[in-house]
Amino acid sequence: MHIVTCAAPVNIAIVKYWGKRDETLMLPLNSSLSVTLNPVQLRAKTTVAISREFDKSRMWLNSVEQNIDNPRLQNVFREIKQRAYRCHSEKNNCGNREDMLNWHIHICSENNFPTSAGLASSAAGYSCLVSALAYLFGVDGEISDIARLGSGSACRSMYGGFVEWDMGRCNDGSDSVARPVASNEHWPELRALILVVTDDNKKTKSTEGMQKSVNTSELLKTRVERIVPHRINEIKEAIRDKDFDRFAEITMKESNQLHAVCLDTFPPIEYLTEVSRRIMNLVHRFNKLCGRTKVAYTFDAGPNACLFLLEEDVPRVLSLIRHFFRPVNSCFESFIHGLPIEVPRVTTDDVLTISMGIMPDTIQYVIYTNVGCGPQRLDDCDHSLLDEKGFPKRCR
Amino acid sequence: MHIVTCAAPVNIAIVKYWGKRDETLMLPLNSSLSVTLNPVQLRAKTTVAISREFDKSRMWLNSVEQNIDNPRLQNVFREIKQRAYRCHSEKNNCGNREDMLNWHIHICSENNFPTSAGLASSAAGYSCLVSALAYLFGVDGEISDIARLGSGSACRSMYGGFVEWDMGRCNDGSDSVARPVASNEHWPELRALILVVTDDNKKTKSTEGMQKSVNTSELLKTRVERIVPHRINEIKEAIRDKDFDRFAEITMKESNQLHAVCLDTFPPIEYLTEVSRRIMNLVHRFNKLCGRTKVAYTFDAGPNACLFLLEEDVPRVLSLIRHFFRPVNSCFESFIHGLPIEVPRVTTDDVLTISMGIMPDTIQYVIYTNVGCGPQRLDDCDHSLLDEKGFPKRCR
Structure with missing residues (x-):
C-alpha cells in the first residue's frame, strides 16, 4: 500500500470567477485572482492510499462515505493517471508505478472548519486531493489544471499568497492554469x-x-x-x-x-x-x-x-x-x-x-x-486519516 | 386675472431612465418607456393664476408654501414664456398675452395620494404645471420637453397610455421629447x-x-x-x-x-x-x-x-x-x-x-x-385650488 497525506488552503477570490465557457473542462469566461488564506485556520486535509488489495475505490468526506462516481471526481482521476503515465514514460520509469494506476484507491478527507461556514470547501478539497494524488503517482509539473477539473476555483488553492487563474485560450484547457502573483510573505500586514x-x-x-x-x-x-x-x-x-x-x-x-x-x-x-x-x-x-x-x-x-x-x-x-x-x-x-x-x-x-x-x-x-501558503505534504503518519489497512481512522 | 386648472397622471417606467448626459437640460443617457396610470387613483392637480395685481410670484404645494426660486422651476418658467412669445409672434397675436408674460404668477398644486407613497410625484406635478401654463399662455405644439426641464420623467406624464421618452440627439434638448406609443384604450385588461x-x-x-x-x-x-x-x-x-x-x-x-x-x-x-x-x-x-x-x-x-x-x-x-x-x-x-x-x-x-x-x-x-389618460384641463371653477383673488382655498 502506498499512502500520502496533504493539507491545502481555502482561497478567497478578489477578482471574481462567474461563468464558464466549458462546463466539462471547467474553463472560465474570465481570469480571476485570489488570496490564499492561512491553512492553520482553514484547510482541507486528505489522505490517499492505493493498494492491490483494495477491492473497490472508496471515498470518505468528513467521516461520511461518498459516492465516488461523480463525474468531476472521475475527470480528476482520469487526468492525473494520464499525466502519471506520460511522466513515467518520459522518464522510462514505468514499472511499479504504472502498475499502480490500475489499483483501487481509498480517499479520506476532512476540513478543520464547519461545512456550515459556507466557505468554498470544494476548492480546498480538490486542491488537496490533486496534490496528494500527484505525490502518490509521482506526477510533477503543472497540476493546477487538474484541480480545476474538480472545482474551477480549486486551481487557485494550488499556490500560496496571491494567485491568478488565467482563463487561458486553448479549447483543451491546457493553458487555463493558476499562477502565483506574490508569495504569502509579500504583504505581511x-x-x-x-x-x-x-x-x-x-x-x-x-x-x-x-x-x-x-x-x-x-x-x-x-x-x-x-x-x-x-x-x-x-x-x-x-x-x-x-x-x-x-x-x-x-x-x-x-x-x-x-x-x-x-x-x-x-x-x-x-x-x-x-x-x-x-x-x-x-x-x-x-x-x-x-x-x-x-x-x-x-x-x-x-x-x-x-x-x-x-x-x-x-x-x-x-x-x-x-x-x-x-x-x-x-x-x-x-x-x-x-x-x-x-x-x-x-x-x-x-x-x-x-x-x-x-x-x-x-x-x-x-x-x-x-495570507497563507499552498498545499503541503504531511509526512508524519500521525497526520494520516487512513489506518494501516487503508480505512478511515474515524468513521461514522 | 387669468386662471387655469389641470390634472396630470403619474407614470411608471418599464424601460428605466437612469443617468443624464446633461444635468441642466435634463437630457437622459437612454430612451425610456412608461405606462401612464389612471389619474382617478393617482394624479397631481394644479391651478395657475396670473394677474397684474399680484405683487410677487408664489407657489403652494399640498397646502404648504414653497420657495419658487428653485432652478428647475425657473427653467420651466423661462422656457414656457419663450415658447409663448414665439407662438404669439408667429400668429401676430401678441397684445394682451405678451403683456401677461411679465405679470406675477400664483401656483397651487396638490396630489390625491400621500407623499409618503414614495411615488414619483414630481413627474405628475411638473407635467401638470406645464400643461396648465401652456393653456394659460396659449402655447400649443410640443411641450413635453418643457416638462422635462422640471423633472426628466415628467415629460412621459404628458401623454396617456404607453409613452416613450426619446433620448434625442441634439445638444439643446429639442428632440428629447415624449411620444405616445399606444393609447390608454389599447390594452384594456x-x-x-x-x-x-x-x-x-x-x-x-x-x-x-x-x-x-x-x-x-x-x-x-x-x-x-x-x-x-x-x-x-x-x-x-x-x-x-x-x-x-x-x-x-x-x-x-x-x-x-x-x-x-x-x-x-x-x-x-x-x-x-x-x-x-x-x-x-x-x-x-x-x-x-x-x-x-x-x-x-x-x-x-x-x-x-x-x-x-x-x-x-x-x-x-x-x-x-x-x-x-x-x-x-x-x-x-x-x-x-x-x-x-x-x-x-x-x-x-x-x-x-x-x-x-x-x-x-x-x-x-x-x-x-x-392605464389612464394624459393631462386634462378642468374647466369647472369648483376644481380650482385658488380662490377668486388668486390665493389657495385651503392653506396651512
Whole structure:
C-alpha cells in the first residue's frame, strides 16, 4: 500500500470567477485572482492510499462515505493517471508505478472548519486531493489544471499568497492554469476576517447560478470582456505596491459587480442577505469615518463576508463587528476564532458616528486569519486519516 | 386675472431612465418607456393664476408654501414664456398675452395620494404645471420637453397610455421629447397594483443616485449603449401585440438591471429593501406556480413595488399580497384602495405552494389602478385650488 497525506488552503477570490465557457473542462469566461488564506485556520486535509488489495475505490468526506462516481471526481482521476503515465514514460520509469494506476484507491478527507461556514470547501478539497494524488503517482509539473477539473476555483488553492487563474485560450484547457502573483510573505500586514452569517435559506448553488447568469445576464458579457481584464491588471499593481486603499476598492467593486450580475440574471439570484448588506454598510460607514478605505468586504455565492484589512485596524473593526452583530448568549471568546487577538470594548464615539441599528445573533462567529501558503505534504503518519489497512481512522 | 386648472397622471417606467448626459437640460443617457396610470387613483392637480395685481410670484404645494426660486422651476418658467412669445409672434397675436408674460404668477398644486407613497410625484406635478401654463399662455405644439426641464420623467406624464421618452440627439434638448406609443384604450385588461412599503430609511435621491452611477458604474455604460435600445424595441412590440408574458419579463429584467447598476455604483446604492425582495420572490413563485408569467414587478428609487397584471388575475394576486404582507390591525377594506375589487380569501393550495414566510405589517396599503389618460384641463371653477383673488382655498 502506498499512502500520502496533504493539507491545502481555502482561497478567497478578489477578482471574481462567474461563468464558464466549458462546463466539462471547467474553463472560465474570465481570469480571476485570489488570496490564499492561512491553512492553520482553514484547510482541507486528505489522505490517499492505493493498494492491490483494495477491492473497490472508496471515498470518505468528513467521516461520511461518498459516492465516488461523480463525474468531476472521475475527470480528476482520469487526468492525473494520464499525466502519471506520460511522466513515467518520459522518464522510462514505468514499472511499479504504472502498475499502480490500475489499483483501487481509498480517499479520506476532512476540513478543520464547519461545512456550515459556507466557505468554498470544494476548492480546498480538490486542491488537496490533486496534490496528494500527484505525490502518490509521482506526477510533477503543472497540476493546477487538474484541480480545476474538480472545482474551477480549486486551481487557485494550488499556490500560496496571491494567485491568478488565467482563463487561458486553448479549447483543451491546457493553458487555463493558476499562477502565483506574490508569495504569502509579500504583504505581511494583510489580514482577513471571515464573518460566518446565520442563514437558513437554501441558496442557488454556484455552478447552477453561473450557468443561469451566462444564459440570461446581458451585463455579464460586458463584465467578462471589458471590465475584468482591466481589473486584474489594476489589482496586480495594487498588490505589488501594497496599496491597500486601491486593493480594497477594487475588491469591493468586484464583489458588488458579481452580485449586480446575479440580480441581472433572470429570474434574479440573491446571495446577499439583509445581514450581508448591513456588513457592507458598516464597512462603508467605517471607511467614511476614517476618511480612507481601511476595510474591504467581499462576498461569494452566499451571505458570509470576508473582510480584508491591515493588522493595525483589526482590534477596532472586531470591536464594531462584535457590537453590531454578535450572538447574545455567547461569550466574547467563542465569538472570535483563529489568530490570537485582544478585542477592546467598542468606543462610544465609533458607535455614535457609525449610527447603525444593532442586529444581534446574526453573525455566528468570526475567523481571524491571514495570507497563507499552498498545499503541503504531511509526512508524519500521525497526520494520516487512513489506518494501516487503508480505512478511515474515524468513521461514522 | 387669468386662471387655469389641470390634472396630470403619474407614470411608471418599464424601460428605466437612469443617468443624464446633461444635468441642466435634463437630457437622459437612454430612451425610456412608461405606462401612464389612471389619474382617478393617482394624479397631481394644479391651478395657475396670473394677474397684474399680484405683487410677487408664489407657489403652494399640498397646502404648504414653497420657495419658487428653485432652478428647475425657473427653467420651466423661462422656457414656457419663450415658447409663448414665439407662438404669439408667429400668429401676430401678441397684445394682451405678451403683456401677461411679465405679470406675477400664483401656483397651487396638490396630489390625491400621500407623499409618503414614495411615488414619483414630481413627474405628475411638473407635467401638470406645464400643461396648465401652456393653456394659460396659449402655447400649443410640443411641450413635453418643457416638462422635462422640471423633472426628466415628467415629460412621459404628458401623454396617456404607453409613452416613450426619446433620448434625442441634439445638444439643446429639442428632440428629447415624449411620444405616445399606444393609447390608454389599447390594452384594456392591463392593471397595476402599487404596493406602498413601510420604510423608515433615508434613501439616496434619484438625481444624486443617477449621478453617482454615471460616475462609477461601468455596467451602466453597456446598459445605455447596448441593452436599452434593444429593449425599447422589444417592449414596443410586446405592447403592440398585447403579449403579456413578454411585456412582464422585459419589465422585470429592466427593474432588476436598474438595481444591478445601483449595486455596481460605488459606494453601492440600495433602494430595494427586504420587503421589496420578498415581493419579487412572491411574484417569481406565483409565476412558477402558474407555469407562465402572470405578474411583473418594477421598482424605482425606493422600496415600493408596482405590479402589472391582467384584470382576471387581480383577485388571486391581491389575496396573496394580503396574506403575506398586510398590516395586522387594519381591516381588509382599508388595505386596498382604488378600483373596486372583491378579494377572496387566499387558498390553502396557493399558500402551501408559494411556501414563503409571512411578513405582517410590511406593506401599508395597495392602490389598485389601470392605464389612464394624459393631462386634462378642468374647466369647472369648483376644481380650482385658488380662490377668486388668486390665493389657495385651503392653506396651512
